[in-house]
Amino acid sequence: MTADPIFEFALRMGDNCLVLGQSVxxxxxxxxILEEDIALANVALDLIGQTRMWLGLAGEVEGKGRSAxxxxxxxxxxxxRNCLLxxxxxxxxxxxxxxxxxxxxxxHPMLKTLAGATDVRIAEIAEKSVKEAAYxxxxxxxxxxxxxxxxxxxxxxxxxxxxxxxxxxxxxxxxDATDEAIVVAGLSDIEEQYKDYTSxxxxxxxxxxxxxxxxxxxxxAGLHTEALGPLLADMQILQRSHPGAQW
Amino acid sequence: xxxxxxxxxxxxxxxxxxxxxDPEIPVVSVVELGIVRDVVRDGDSIVITVTPTYSGxxxxxxxxxxxxQAIRRHGVDDVRINTQLSPAWTTDWITDGAREKLxxxxxxxxxxxxxxxxxxxxxxxINCPLCNSTNTECISQFGSTPCKAHYRCxxxxxxxxxxxxx
Numbered sequence: 383m384t385a386d387p388i389f390e391f392a393l394r395m396g397d398n399c400l401v402l403g404q405s406v407x408x409x410x411x412x413x414x415i416l417e418e419d420i421a422l423a424n425v426a427l428d429l430i431g432q433t434r435m436w437l438g439l440a441g442e443v444e445g446k447g448r449s450a451x452x453x454x455x456x457x458x459x460x461x462x463r464n465c466l467l468x469x470x471x472x473x474x475x476x477x478x479x480x481x482x483x484x485x486x487x488x489x490h491p492m493l494k495t496l497a498g499a500t501d502v503r504i505a506e507i508a509e510k511s512v513k514e515a516a517y518x519x520x521x522x523x524x525x526x527x528x529x530x531x532x533x534x535x536x537x538x539x540x541x542x543x544x545x546x547x548x549x550x551x552x553x554x555x556x557x558d559a560t561d562e563a564i565v566v567a568g569l570s571d572i573e574e575q576y577k578d579y580t581s582x583x584x585x586x587x588x589x590x591x592x593x594x595x596x597x598x599x600x601x602x603a604g605l606h607t608e609a610l611g612p613l614l615a616d617m618q619i620l621q622r623s624h625p626g627a628q629w
Numbered sequence: 630x631x632x633x634x635x636x637x638x639x640x641x642x643x644x645x646x647x648x649x650x651d652p653e654i655p656v657v658s659v660v661e662l663g664i665v666r667d668v669v670r671d672g673d674s675i676v677i678t679v680t681p682t683y684s685g686x687x688x689x690x691x692x693x694x695x696x697x698q699a700i701r702r703h704g705v706d707d708v709r710i711n712t713q714l715s716p717a718w719t720t721d722w723i724t725d726g727a728r729e730k731l732x733x734x735x736x737x738x739x740x741x742x743x744x745x746x747x748x749x750x751x752x753x754x755i756n757c758p759l760c761n762s763t764n765t766e767c768i769s770q771f772g773s774t775p776c777k778a779h780y781r782c783x784x785x786x787x788x789x790x791x792x793x794x795x
Contacts (some may be wrong), residue, residue, distance in 0.1 A: 417768055417769040417771075417779060418769075420769065420771055420772065420773070420779070421769050421770070421771035424771040424772075424775050425771070427683075427685035427686075427687075427775060428683060428684060428685050428775065429685070430685050431681075431683065431684030431685025431686070432684050432685070434684070434685075435684060435714070505715070506714040506715040507714065509714070509715050509716070509717045510681075510684055510714045510715070510717045510718075511684060512745075513717060513719075513745040513795055514683060514684060514775075516743075516744040516745045516747075516749070517744050517745075517770055517771075517793075519744070519749060520744040520749050520750055520770060521769075521770050521771065523749060523750060524750055
């Protein structure tokens with residue numbers, strides 16, 4: 383590993399928020415009901431706000447004068463460090479919601495843990511973000527239960543979403559050398575907390591976790607699925623076509 | 630180097646800041662909401678430390694500009710805004726007076742039992758700010774701004790905003 387682990391780690395945290403925030407914001411004006419439209423836009427806004435802090439830290443640690451905006455808009459897919467889960471397409475509302483829940487159930491305990499990090503910059507961003515993540519998890523858990531244990535149609539859609547996305551969750555808590563370089567107590571407990579929380583919620587939601595144990599990975603190392611390219615093209619086109627354009 | 634045209638006390642500067650309204654909820658000031666954390670003098674500069682409420686809240690940038698302009702209006706040109714993340718902003722910092730103003734404005738002020746304190750999926754009864762009934766329900770934890778949830782009163786049948794505990 384050549385880069386500073388804090389740079390890499392801040393990119394991972396920031397890119398997760400950026401890619402998910404970008405995808406979720408596409409629902410603005412299209413959600414099934416007005417309240418959900420507002421909730422989705424609010425969650426996306428929190429995630430983009432958190433992106434600014436993480437990518438701001440990454441740019442500062444890197445020391446090459448790249449701003450959070452430069453990192454967001456001027457990197458290619460191969461340089462993105464988000465996990466594969468967050469780049470999976472929006473699909474239907476059930477799939478968007480399942481992706482959100484599978485992310486929130488990791489994001490919340492992760493931020494809670496990181497609030498105790500030795501690096502004060504990481505700890506401060508986590509301390510700020512964890513409160514927002516608590517509301518995200520509150521909402522996504524509630525909706526997973528209501529729709530999973532809802533009508534035949536909603537149950538079927540939520541189960542299909544879970545079947546399609548579960549194999550992307552292993553990468554969230556599978557720690558590598560970069561994660562381990564972040565000095566914080568409790569990082570190794572995240573996997574157990576994640577599995578406990580998700581299985582408890584899926585029981586209540588009458589949904590079944592797939593039997594297959596294979597887990598995709600690669601996003602943290604910059605090896606992405608085909609979904610990321612089009613998402614970045616859409617997000618970056620303005621800055622790529624008109625470099626330095628401002629509001 | 631800019632020099633101070635006037636020489637205000639720190640206490641005076643706080644009183645100027647009390648006149649800066651929140652851009653989204655103009656009945657309360659940025660001081661009453663606990664957004665202004667500190668005011669100090671650094672040589673000829675006035676340094677004002679602020680903390681963001683929600684990390685993506687668009688009002689944060691507007692608040693910084695409003696604060697700067699308020700200080701300049703009083704004749705102090707050399708003002709710096711310092712943003713501080715920790716300790717993270719909490720609704721516990723909203724003053725009692727501001728809670729009354731929020732209620733009079735139609736926004737139910739924050740109460741305890743928050744997801745932030747670990748109480749996930751708990752829906753605390755919130756008093757309707759219009760008729761005081763506790764017979765209310767949460768429509769969505771996410772309302773018209775990041776800091777508000779959307780409620781409905783089942784007695785007077787009015788929808789209302791709840792300033793959610795954070």
